[in-house]
Amino acid sequence: AQTVTQSQPEMSVQEAETVTLSCTYDTSESDYYLFWYKQPPSRQMILVIRQEAYKQQNATENRFSVNFQKAAKSFSLKISDSQLGDAAMYFCAYRETQGGSEKLVFGKGTKLTVNP
Amino acid sequence: DTAVSQTPKYLVTQMGNDKSIKCEQNLGHDTMYWYKQDSKKFLKIMFSYNNKELIINETVPNRFSPKSPDKAHLNLHINSLELGDSAVYFCASSQWASGSMKVEDTQYFGPGTRLTVL
Numbered sequence: 001a002q003t004v005t006q007s008q009p010e011m012s013v014q015e016a017e018t019v020t021l022s023c024t025y026d027t028s029e030s031d032y033y034l035f036w037y038k039q040p041p042s043r044q045m046i047l048v049i050r051q052e053a054y055k056q057q058n059a060t061e062n063r064f065s066v067n068f069q070k071a072a073k074s075f076s077l078k079i080s081d082s083q084l085g086d087a088a089m090y091f092c093a094y095r096e097t098q099g100g101s102e103k104l105v106f107g108k109g110t111k112l113t114v115n116p
Numbered sequence: 117d118t119a120v121s122q123t124p125k126y127l128v129t130q131m132g133n134d135k136s137i138k139c140e141q142n143l144g145h146d147t148m149y150w151y152k153q154d155s156k157k158f159l160k161i162m163f164s165y166n167n168k169e170l171i172i173n174e175t176v177p178n179r180f181s182p183k184s185p186d187k188a189h190l191n192l193h194i195n196s197l198e199l200g201d202s203a204v205y206f207c208a209s210s211q212w213a214s215g216s217m218k219v220e221d222t223q224y225f226g227p228g229t230r231l232t233v234l
Contacts, residue, residue, distance in 0.1 A: 109158075
């Protein structure tokens, strides 16, 4: 089974600064999908960004971008111009295919605090 | 026009009771999931259904019984609730990519149901 590791239980950033959240994963597949989800205190799971492994170009969504290093099995999330509303738990997830369906395997999450 | 909805959002009950959580999606997806988030915020798959058929059952105790009356609904019934069942339960849905066809298969989550067993 694939595993996803987020080595930073907590991170903090000053408003308007940039922060990078780390994620590594273990897989023997060559084609797969990776995701970052955000969970604010409201507990809603919100998709932040999605990366397809066969695409070499790093995904970008406004202030959010990833650094996808396939050979290193690394998938970090960069948040630019941090805002107070970015404060949340961030989960890295790998989409694993099993028995004709898929499931998400999550890391343990990184709690991001944004300081004014 | 909520995409994935769950009811109730909060559920407080006594040990030994039986309870159900309902989930509905209006995205036209054919696959639905239940995830459990424990007190340490760790999320783990419990079940997935594709077109009303059980696909994944991640060694969940048989006190948990999912039911999918149609592909837009996936309910979770829990018998004989235990203290350790206290958690947040998330429903999610996606469109399953079959064969070599790649479709938008992002999983969209409901708001979660916080279950507290006393």
